Amino acid sequence: MNKTPTIRQFLLTLACLASSIAHAGGVPEGMGVLPAAVPAPANNPTTPDRVALGKKLFFEPALSKSGHFSCNSCHNLATWGVDNQKFSIGHKWQRGGRNAPTVLNAAFWSKQFWDGRAPLLEDQAKGPPLNPVEMALDSEANAISRLTEAGYTPLFDKVFGKNSLNYDNIAKAIAAFERTLTTPNAPFDRVVRGDGNISAAARRGMMKVEDIGCTSCHSGPLFTNNEFVKFDYGQDHGLKSVTGKADDEHVFRVQSWRNVAMTAPYFHDGSAKTLEEAVATMARIQLDTQLSHRDITDIVAFLETLTGEAPKIELPVLPRPAGHALPWKD
Amino acid sequence: MNKTPTIRQFLLTLACLASSIAHAGGVPEGMGVLPAAVPAPANNPTTPDRVALGKKLFFEPALSKSGHFSCNSCHNLATWGVDNQKFSIGHKWQRGGRNAPTVLNAAFWSKQFWDGRAPLLEDQAKGPPLNPVEMALDSEANAISRLTEAGYTPLFDKVFGKNSLNYDNIAKAIAAFERTLTTPNAPFDRVVRGDGNISAAARRGMMKVEDIGCTSCHSGPLFTNNEFVKFDYGQDHGLKSVTGKADDEHVFRVQSWRNVAMTAPYFHDGSAKTLEEAVATMARIQLDTQLSHRDITDIVAFLETLTGEAPKIELPVLPRPAGHALPWKD
Numbered sequence: 001m002n003k004t005p006t007i008r009q010f011l012l013t014l015a016c017l018a019s020s021i022a023h024a025g026g027v028p029e030g031m032g033v034l035p036a037a038v039p040a041p042a043n044n045p046t047t048p049d050r051v052a053l054g055k056k057l058f059f060e061p062a063l064s065k066s067g068h069f070s071c072n073s074c075h076n077l078a079t080w081g082v083d084n085q086k087f088s089i090g091h092k093w094q095r096g097g098r099n100a101p102t103v104l105n106a107a108f109w110s111k112q113f114w115d116g117r118a119p120l121l122e123d124q125a126k127g128p129p130l131n132p133v134e135m136a137l138d139s140e141a142n143a144i145s146r147l148t149e150a151g152y153t154p155l156f157d158k159v160f161g162k163n164s165l166n167y168d169n170i171a172k173a174i175a176a177f178e179r180t181l182t183t184p185n186a187p188f189d190r191v192v193r194g195d196g197n198i199s200a201a202a203r204r205g206m207m208k209v210e211d212i213g214c215t216s217c218h219s220g221p222l223f224t225n226n227e228f229v230k231f232d233y234g235q236d237h238g239l240k241s242v243t244g245k246a247d248d249e250h251v252f253r254v255q256s257w258r259n260v261a262m263t264a265p266y267f268h269d270g271s272a273k274t275l276e277e278a279v280a281t282m283a284r285i286q287l288d289t290q291l292s293h294r295d296i297t298d299i300v301a302f303l304e305t306l307t308g309e310a311p312k313i314e315l316p317v318l319p320r321p322a323g324h325a326l327p328w329k330d
Numbered sequence: 331m332n333k334t335p336t337i338r339q340f341l342l343t344l345a346c347l348a349s350s351i352a353h354a355g356g357v358p359e360g361m362g363v364l365p366a367a368v369p370a371p372a373n374n375p376t377t378p379d380r381v382a383l384g385k386k387l388f389f390e391p392a393l394s395k396s397g398h399f400s401c402n403s404c405h406n407l408a409t410w411g412v413d414n415q416k417f418s419i420g421h422k423w424q425r426g427g428r429n430a431p432t433v434l435n436a437a438f439w440s441k442q443f444w445d446g447r448a449p450l451l452e453d454q455a456k457g458p459p460l461n462p463v464e465m466a467l468d469s470e471a472n473a474i475s476r477l478t479e480a481g482y483t484p485l486f487d488k489v490f491g492k493n494s495l496n497y498d499n500i501a502k503a504i505a506a507f508e509r510t511l512t513t514p515n516a517p518f519d520r521v522v523r524g525d526g527n528i529s530a531a532a533r534r535g536m537m538k539v540e541d542i543g544c545t546s547c548h549s550g551p552l553f554t555n556n557e558f559v560k561f562d563y564g565q566d567h568g569l570k571s572v573t574g575k576a577d578d579e580h581v582f583r584v585q586s587w588r589n590v591a592m593t594a595p596y597f598h599d600g601s602a603k604t605l606e607e608a609v610a611t612m613a614r615i616q617l618d619t620q621l622s623h624r625d626i627t628d629i630v631a632f633l634e635t636l637t638g639e640a641p642k643i644e645l646p647v648l649p650r651p652a653g654h655a656l657p658w659k660d
Contacts, residue, residue, distance in 0.1 A: 059408045061406070061409070061413070061414075066419060067413070067414060067415060068403075068413070068415070068419045073398075076391070077645055078389045078645050078646055078647060078648050079391070079647075079648050079650060080647075080650065083391070083397070083398070084391075084397060084650070084655060084656055084658070085397060085398075085658060086655075086658075089396060089398045092423050093422050093423040260653075261652040261653045262650050262652070264650075264651075264653060264654055264655040264656075265655040270655075273654070273655040274653055274654050274655070275652070275653030275654075276653065300653055303653070304652050304653065307652070310647045312644060312645075313644065313645040314642060314643065314644050314645070315407055315408050315642075315643040315644070315645050316408055317408060317409075317410075317640045318408050318409050320409060320410065320414070320592050320594075321594075322591040322592070322605070322634050322637070323590075323591045323594060323604055323605030323606065323630055323633070323634065324594055324603070324604050324605075325414060325416075325594040325595040325600075325603040325604070326414055326594075328414070328415060
């Protein structure tokens with residue numbers, strides 16, 4: 001029997017859990033510990049062999065035309081799953097149009113990308129290698145030939161069966177690895193569990209985000225309701241660029257606050273260089289609230305308690321053909 | 331007492347060791363196991379705290395103007411300390427002029443860079459951050475301000491003492507980390523130790539490199555005599571670009587064969603895409619020898635036995651200022 005929970009099971013468990021731990025550690029109802037169980041689709045259980053292969057692929061520069069970029073270039077696991085750039089650097093020094101979100105805890109989001117255009121991590125992983133301003137491979141076939149030449153065929157055969165080096169399985173393995181990238185034991189989580197404390201300022205901030213209504217969207221243990229909400233800021237069309245619907249203009253997925261202190265700069269356009277600025281802007285635009293300097297610093301102090309433990313990653317050793325250069329292109 | 335051997339002590343030990351293991355496992359005199367002890371300068375012992383700090387710095391993109399490149403970008407530890415590029419990609423997609431050598435076992439070389447312009451790893455490490463076509467920082471002060479802003483001050487204070495975040499100590503920490511990057515237990519090493527075997531082709535190749543004289547330069551357990559030798563190939567001036575002496579035209583440091591099968595493409599200009607091509611060219615130009623196809627494949631089979639175990643690296647978590655973007659520049 002497959003023990004990996006489906007997303008539906010997972011969300012139900014999460015709801016029960018959230019209600020059972022309400023008020024633990026003096027924490028507002030709904031807030032709670034980062035879940036330990038990570039949901040996975042039924043057709044891609046998070047098995048150790050998929051995770052190990054996915055880790056190699058996550059660090060694999062052969063998935064970029066130039067041989068320079070891997071997933072880890074923009075979602076750097078040494079820096080909390082981001083590159084701290086406003087817009088990431090891509091093929092031939094092009095820049096993307098949206099701030100790269102962290103991969104940490106991304107397994108918990110109901111949809112991927114700022115505009116939610118990918119339902120699952122498996123779908124998301126298929127995007128960047130073929131995006132001409134990112135990794136810029138010509139085609140799925142190009143990804144497969146690159147990995148074949150690098151020596152991945154036996155690794156895929158072992159994990160997915162014979163003749164299984166295909167684009168779907170590349171994405172599945174990467175997604176399986178990404179499902180291991182969670183960040184437990186934030187100071188806030190310790191408070192909820194009753195084995196730690198946070199500063200008075202952070203406690204004030206925790207109550208303030210509840211009082212003024214931030215948590216109507218940034219709700220639950222993930223500090224996101226995983227919904228899509230209008231954020232009328234900047235020129236980016238957001239969800240409308242996917243659906244074409246006028247109602248979806250400037251609509252974006254609600255971002256989690258988990259590890260937010262480590263993922264500057266902020267917003268879909270990376271325009272807010274500090275968390276103070278991001279907090280003040282969100283309160284003003286979304287809640288029509290002018291926060292005082294003290295409120296802002298209190299809220300930031302609280303957000304800093306949501307930084308968990310970064311996953312421990314042993315750098316993989318990637319397959320390479322003995323004595324042969326790989327066919328990088330400019 | 332400092333137990334780290336000096337380079338002089340180390341070379342003496344190496345000479346004794348080489349003579350004592352001559353002919354072990356049917357191996358030609360002089361060849362031997364990769365040394366276990368790594369030399370270090372007296373003023374930079376390879377202590378665990380220097381290594382840990384150096385590992386962070388090795389992966390630190392804040393040491394590049396754009397915030398995109400770290401040491402690991404070109405000397406990728408997931409791919410045998412190289413990027414498999416002809417010339418590495420640098421700031422704003424510029425390309426360097428020489429093939430990036432591996433950092434693996436680099437602690438054993440008597441001088442660093444193809445032209446040997448850096449006597450020690452400490453000297454080498456100071457180059458790329460300030461090289462305008464590589465990481466492109468404006469100045470040493472810029473490196474220091476970047477690391478200060480990222481939050482490195484207490485880490486340096488702990489390792490090197492108060493007010494120690496300076497360019498010399500950045501280089502020292504990186505060099506200390508690099509001294510841990512050795513690759514023991516190659517199939518060849520197991521043969522010498524009598525606990526393994528290599529193919530008949532590899533054995534023929536091992537005798538052939540001795541017969542035709544490759545090992546007059548690629549000598550000893552490191553398969554380099556660490557000397558400078560004329561290689562009249564291409565337009566690169568080599569050592570002459572450092573000394574200005576006519577005699578040093580096209581003179582380069584003899585490269586080690588350790589892990590050579592994993593570091594394609596080859597030569598200072600990365601022009602040889604395969605090890606077969608590199609072997610044939612070297613024999614022709616350096617030894618005036620036309621090798622047969624069989625000799626080439628035998629020699630390549632031998633060189634493949636020199637691939638050791640890649641070092642196990644846990645990816646560091648880099649210091650970052652809570653809630654603040656770092657000042658990357660284009």
